[in-house]
Amino acid sequence: MTPVEAAQRKFERVNEIIEEHGREQSALIPILQEVQAEYRYLPEEILTYIATAMGLSVATVFGVATFYAQFSLSPKGKYVVRVCDGTACHVRHSMRVYEAIRSKLNLRDGRFTTPDMMFTVETVACLGACGVAPAMVINDEVYGKMTPEAACAIIDTLLNRDGEN
Amino acid sequence: MMIGSRDELKAHAERFRREMAAEKKRVLVCTGPGCLANGAEKILQEFQRHAVNAVGATRTGCHGFCEVGPLVRIEPDDVVYVHVKPEDVAEIVETTLVRGEVVERLVYRDADTGAAYPKESEIPFYASQTKVALSNCGAINPDDIGEYIARDGYQALARAALDLSPDEVVQEVLASGLRGRGGGGFPTGRKWMFARQAKGEQKYVVCNADEGDPGAFMDRCIMEGDPHSVLEGLAIAARAIGADRGYIYVRAEYPIAVARMKNAARQARTRGLLGANILGSDFSFDVTIKEGAGAFVCGEETALLASIEGKRGMPRPRPPFPANEGLFGKPTIINNVETLATVPQILRRGAAWFRTIGTETSPGTKTFAVTGQVANTGLVEVPMGTTLRDVVFGIGGGVIGGKKFKAAQIGGPSGGCLPEQLLDTPLDYDSLKKAGAMVGSGGLVILDEGTCMVEVARFFMHFTQTESCGKCVPCREGTKRMLQILEKIVAGRATLDDLDILEQIAWVVKESSLCALGKTAPNPVLTTLKYFRDEYRAHIVDKKCLAGVCSAFKSYVIHPELCKGCGKCRKACPSEAIAGEIRHPHMIDAAKCAKCGACAEACAFGAISLE
Numbered sequence: 194m195t196p197v198e199a200a201q202r203k204f205e206r207v208n209e210i211i212e213e214h215g216r217e218q219s220a221l222i223p224i225l226q227e228v229q230a231e232y233r234y235l236p237e238e239i240l241t242y243i244a245t246a247m248g249l250s251v252a253t254v255f256g257v258a259t260f261y262a263q264f265s266l267s268p269k270g271k272y273v274v275r276v277c278d279g280t281a282c283h284v285r286h287s288m289r290v291y292e293a294i295r296s297k298l299n300l301r302d303g304r305f306t307t308p309d310m311m312f313t314v315e316t317v318a319c320l321g322a323c324g325v326a327p328a329m330v331i332n333d334e335v336y337g338k339m340t341p342e343a344a345c346a347i348i349d350t351l352l353n354r355d356g357e358n
Numbered sequence: 359m360m361i362g363s364r365d366e367l368k369a370h371a372e373r374f375r376r377e378m379a380a381e382k383k384r385v386l387v388c389t390g391p392g393c394l395a396n397g398a399e400k401i402l403q404e405f406q407r408h409a410v411n412a413v414g415a416t417r418t419g420c421h422g423f424c425e426v427g428p429l430v431r432i433e434p435d436d437v438v439y440v441h442v443k444p445e446d447v448a449e450i451v452e453t454t455l456v457r458g459e460v461v462e463r464l465v466y467r468d469a470d471t472g473a474a475y476p477k478e479s480e481i482p483f484y485a486s487q488t489k490v491a492l493s494n495c496g497a498i499n500p501d502d503i504g505e506y507i508a509r510d511g512y513q514a515l516a517r518a519a520l521d522l523s524p525d526e527v528v529q530e531v532l533a534s535g536l537r538g539r540g541g542g543g544f545p546t547g548r549k550w551m552f553a554r555q556a557k558g559e560q561k562y563v564v565c566n567a568d569e570g571d572p573g574a575f576m577d578r579c580i581m582e583g584d585p586h587s588v589l590e591g592l593a594i595a596a597r598a599i600g601a602d603r604g605y606i607y608v609r610a611e612y613p614i615a616v617a618r619m620k621n622a623a624r625q626a627r628t629r630g631l632l633g634a635n636i637l638g639s640d641f642s643f644d645v646t647i648k649e650g651a652g653a654f655v656c657g658e659e660t661a662l663l664a665s666i667e668g669k670r671g672m673p674r675p676r677p678p679f680p681a682n683e684g685l686f687g688k689p690t691i692i693n694n695v696e697t698l699a700t701v702p703q704i705l706r707r708g709a710a711w712f713r714t715i716g717t718e719t720s721p722g723t724k725t726f727a728v729t730g731q732v733a734n735t736g737l738v739e740v741p742m743g744t745t746l747r748d749v750v751f752g753i754g755g756g757v758i759g760g761k762k763f764k765a766a767q768i769g770g771p772s773g774g775c776l777p778e779q780l781l782d783t784p785l786d787y788d789s790l791k792k793a794g795a796m797v798g799s800g801g802l803v804i805l806d807e808g809t810c811m812v813e814v815a816r817f818f819m820h821f822t823q824t825e826s827c828g829k830c831v832p833c834r835e836g837t838k839r840m841l842q843i844l845e846k847i848v849a850g851r852a853t854l855d856d857l858d859i860l861e862q863i864a865w866v867v868k869e870s871s872l873c874a875l876g877k878t879a880p881n882p883v884l885t886t887l888k889y890f891r892d893e894y895r896a897h898i899v900d901k902k903c904l905a906g907v908c909s910a911f912k913s914y915v916i917h918p919e920l921c922k923g924c925g926k927c928r929k930a931c932p933s934e935a936i937a938g939e940i941r942h943p944h945m946i947d948a949a950k951c952a953k954c955g956a957c958a959e960a961c962a963f964g965a966i967s968l969e
Contacts, residue, residue, distance in 0.1 A: 221668035222651050226610075253669075260670040260827075262652030263610050279572030280767060280803045281729035283817055289932075289954050296932040318654065318821060320611055321575035323729040324392025324424025324736060333613065337395035341932060341956055 206231060207239055208246070216247045221257055225264060234265045270306045270313035272351055276344075277328040279319030287327035291316055293341030297348055311355065312348070360630040363638045364516045367507070370629075374508035381414040383455055384433040388496060390420025390579055390737070393427035394614075397444065401428055404447035410455050419583015421496040423483050425735040426466060431478055431496070438478040439464035469733065469755070483734050483753055488715060490723045491539075491576075491699045492739045495583035500618050503625040506586040512631055514705035518594045519639040527598040528554050531701065534709035535721040540566055540657070540694025541772065541798050541874065543720070543787040546701075549691050552681035553599040556689035561601040564685060564692045565592050566662055567608040567615070570654040571770030572821065573801035576725040577695035579737055581608065581615035584699065585622035589645065591698030593632070594705060596643045599691055604645040607662055610652050619647050654771075654825035658873045659692040661827065672829045673873035694799075696725055716742035720786035728754045730803035731761065740785070747781040750804055761806040765889070769798025771818045771825075772878030774885030775811060794885045796878070810907035811890040812897055816844040818882040822875065833876030836867035840883060847897045850910040854898055861887060909953035912968045916957075918943035920965035930960035 210227045214220035224243060229235055235258050244254040258264045276282075276291040294314050298307050306313040322328040325337025329344060336347060361367050378384070387393075387402040398417075405415035421429045426440035432454055439450060439461065446464060453461050465476045475481045489495075498505035506512070518527045532547030553561060565588060569577040581588060592604045608616050623645055626632040634642040648666055655661045656671040663685045665671035684690025700722060704712050716722045720742035726749060729735050733755030740749060746766055750756065757763050765775040768785075774795030776783060783789050790797055805814065823837040843860045846852040864880035864887075871877045887894065896902045903911045916927070916936075921943040928936040928944060935951040938944030946957070946966075958966040 218668035219666060222665065223649070226649065226651065256670050257668070260653065261650075264651060280770070280801065280817070281573045281727075281735075283572075284730045284803060284805060284809060284814075289956055292952065292954060293932040293956070296934075317611065318825075319570070319572035319574075320391070321569070321578040322391040322395050323573055323575055323727055324390070324427065325395045326729060326735075328395060335391075335395040337392065341930070 203239070204242055207242060211243065211246050218247070218249060218253075221247065221249070221254065222261070225258055229264060234268045237266065268306070268310065270310050271355075272312050272331050274312060274314045274348070275317040275320075275330050276314070276339075277318075277320045277322065277326070277330070278316040279323065279326075281323035282319075282327035285326045287316075287339070289341050290327055290329060290339045290344045294344050294348060297345050311352075360628075361512075361637065362630055364520060367512060367516055367637060370504070371507050371510065371513075374504040378414075378505065378508055380412070382412040383414075383435070385413065385415040385450075385455070386418045386421075386431045386433060386496065387415065388419075388421040388427060388429040388431075389417045390422075390424065390427070390496075390583065391575055392420070392424035392735075393429055396428045398428045400444040401430065401442055401447060404444045405451070408447060408451045410451060413455050416499040417501075418498060419495045419500050420492075420579035420737055421478075422487075422492070422737045423481070423734065424737065425733070436477045436479055438466060438476070438481065440466045483736065483738075483755070486748070486752055487739050488723050488741050489739050490703055490715070491580060491587075491696045491725055492583075492737070493703070494587060495579055498584065500583050500585055501621055503586060503622065503629060503631075506584070510706060511586055511702075512590055512637075514702035515590050515593050515597075515631070516637050517705055518597045519636055519641040524554060524598050524600060527594060527705070530709050531598070531704060534704045534712040535719075536697065536700060536704060536712065537720060537787060538694055539696035539700070539724065539797075539800070541769075541796065543797060546693060546697055549681060549693070550595065550598045552679065553689045553691045556682045558689045560603075560686075560688045561599050562685040562688055562690040563592055563596045563599065563601045563604040564662070564666070564690055565604070565606040565698055566657065566659065566692050566694045567606055567612075567619075568650050568657045568662060569609055569612070569695070569799060570657045570825075571772070571799045571801045573729055573767070573770055573803045574727050574799040576727055576737055576800055578609075578612050578615050580695050580699050581612070582618050585618045586626065587699040587702055588619070588695055589622055589626055589632070591693075591701035592645060593636070593643050594701050595691060595693060595698065597641050599689070602642050602644070604643065605648050605666055605685070606645055607648045607650060607656070607666060610650045616647060616649055623647060653827075654821075655827045655873070655875050658875055661873070662692065663690065670827070672827045673875070675872060696800075717784070717786050719788055724785065724797060724800055726785070726800045726802045728802050728804065730767070731758050731806040731809070732756070732804035733758045742786045743784040743789075745781070746776060746783050746785060749785065749802065750781065754804065757804060757806045759806075761808065763804070764807050764809055765805045765811065765814075767803040767805060767814065767882070768801070769796040769881070770801045771822045772796060772874065772881055773798045773801070774881045775805070775814065775889065776885070777889040780889075794881065794888060796881070808905055808907070810848075810903050810905040811886045811893050812844065812847055812903075813905075813907050815883045815886045816841070816848055819844050819879070822879040826875065826879075830870075830872035830876060832867045833871040833873075833879065836863050836871070836876070837879055839863055840867070840880065844883070847894060848903075848908045848910065850897065850901050850908070852898050854895075857887075857894055857898060906968055912953060913948055914946055914951060914953060914955070914957060914966055915969045916944050916946055917965050917967065920963050922963055922965070924962070926960045926962065927957035927966060930956045932956060
């Protein structure tokens with residue numbers, strides 16, 4: 194596949210998503226959500242493309258894409274680890290869990306994603322799983338009653354699983 | 359099959375009831391957020407694998423008592439099993455489903471008295487609750503519209519669409535005194551009346567399901583456990599104001615709730631309970647489920663509308679109120695999930711019945727998510743006006759681990775911290791407002807003596823500062839400056855002047871912010887200043903954190919005479935700050951230590967302490 198063909202194919206899928214939702218501005222957020230589900234982030238050239246296709250200014254589309262916490266303009270890891278830091282989890286020491294995972298994966302300073310693109314580690318303000326605080330979610334799997342050791346063991350399991358493949 | 363009239367609705371209800379009665383026993387497996395995270399799906403699969411004749415096993419929404427989950431209830435015996443594991447299922451099937459006896463080891467026992475409570479209705483946690491909004495939650499399969507209809511579902515909509523005029527629907531809700539369960543407590547009937555009176559061909563109803571308050575999960579549980587009650591409530595609202603289109607704006611962090619709501623809408627559409635000429639009336643209505651994208655401010659109604667329109671979720675000044683100019687500029691009402699789930703019950707059982715529960719100015723019940731350092735974490739529903747003490751110590755079982763109660767944080771980042779001397783405050787809109795807090799969404803986080811109230815204030819300010827949309831100056835700049843001062847205080851670098859400035863800014867932000875996010879953001883600071891000022895002073899003047907939480911004032915020390923050199927602390931340390939040889943006392947490198955306390959927790963010999 195030549196680079197041009199690759200680019201065409203990339204926009205083809207975006208076109209399908211836009212067709213499905215229509216070109217009204219109220220469709221913008223669902224479109225961005227679906228595009229992000231496809232690419233795991235919002236590539237800049239696709240945002241520009243969406244703006245043109247929907248007849249919106251690029252600033253409007255970037256404004257929306259950067260306003261909401263769900264959207265990411267940089268690629269995320271294969272496993273997105275979100276440690277809940279809602280009130281219930283916070284008072285049951287969720288930050289210890291978060292720090293332990295960051296330390297284990299050697300994520301320091303402003304880094305949230307490992308260089309091998311395996312893990313992104315973030316906090317989230319309440320998953321609604323306060324009953325099992327502190328909670329953590331990896332992609333769609335929720336883990337309750339976390340401790341630093343238990344969380345690190347889960348990371349190990351994922352690392353091993355991928356090591357075998 | 360379509361349900362085209364009231365008679366057909368009644369016939370369906372009869373049929374579904376018969377079908378459910380044909381099952382001699384029903385196993386209800388809680389798949390609420392807590393039990394789900396503890397493996398409830400596997401338990402359900404096990405029950406389905408061990409199928410027994412005339413026994414149905416089904417998933418349900420939250421049963422409420424998250425602390426002892428995963429929960430399994432067996433009807434009609436009302437037997438509840440706690441902390442159930444997949445490997446317990448075979449025994450439950452053999453003993454309870456086949457022989458009709460109770461598995462004693464899985465029954466709930468009171469931690470203090472040791473008394474066993476095999477039946478749900480007898481467990482103290484449940485006994486003093488009154489379930490209205492949660493009445494179906496945990497009792498029905500949320501993915502089956504039939505089970506909702508069997509429990510008189512959509513009868514209220516039938517009454518609203520066939521027996522009452524739109525004005526009469528508004529009057530009934532007005533008379534009930536129902537107030538918004540999402541935060542402000544504005545009378546729901548009045549909101550509907552304004553939108554009813556507003557001129558315009560096109561009107562909208564919107565369900566605010568953007569439950570963003572950390573520590574609140576009742577809306578999630580209602581949507582996941584009883585989605586049709588929300589749809590029915592929204593349809594009744596639409597009938598009242600003359601709307602034919604509704605939106606349900608669900609928080610992005612709740613993928614299961616989104617799926618359940620979408621499935622419920624699909625089923626209602628197939629049965630003709632959404633769509634044109636519902637139940638043969640002149641009323642037509644349909645809904646769209648919208649997913650949020652992760653912005654706390656979208657819980658504010660005008661920001662939520664902007665988000666549905668595909669814009670950045672920023673609030674705008676009111677008036678004009680959404681009742682006159684809302685979604686796409688049309689008259690719109692926005693109601694919260696719990697409010698709407700209550701509406702069908704009011705229409706079915708009448709405003710007078712609703713007023714028999716709760717207080718004069720706050721009728722009905724309110725759900726609370728009781729979490730934090732409390733013995734019985736869970737979702738509860740009590741009559742308005744129940745005291746904080748009854749919820750925390752009665753239902754909640756008091757503070758966990760025998761520690762002392764310090765405060766109850768109510769209403770999330772918009773609410774406040776209530777100290778011990780206010781434990782007898784009745785939980786209703788007006789009493790809580792007087793105490794400087796608010797009902798908010800109903801998040802109730804219990805804090806024990808080991809909690810630093812200044813740190814709690816900093817935690818909430820960090821949250822609101824991050825979530826401030828940046829449109830108005832008081833909120834954008836004020837929350838930032840307040841956070842800076844709070845960070846200075848917990849770091850031991852603040853002066854008493856900072857405390858004055860903090861209080862001044864707090865009032866300015868409260869008075870002059872554009873929306874409720876900013877107006878309420880200072881509440882955690884103001885209530886902790888009011889009730890726990892000595893803790894602020896201790897940080898500033900004595901350079902001490904009374905709760906021993908703030909790491910700036912402490913360092914961890916290993917006592918060589920107690921240390922066995924087992925190396926557990928070294929392994930537990932996330933900062934690699936501990937060194938030492940096995941069987942020799944270890945040492946902490948103060949420069950590397952992040953003061954997280956993991957080592958002290960890991961030590962089996964009590965050799966590490968905070969000095």
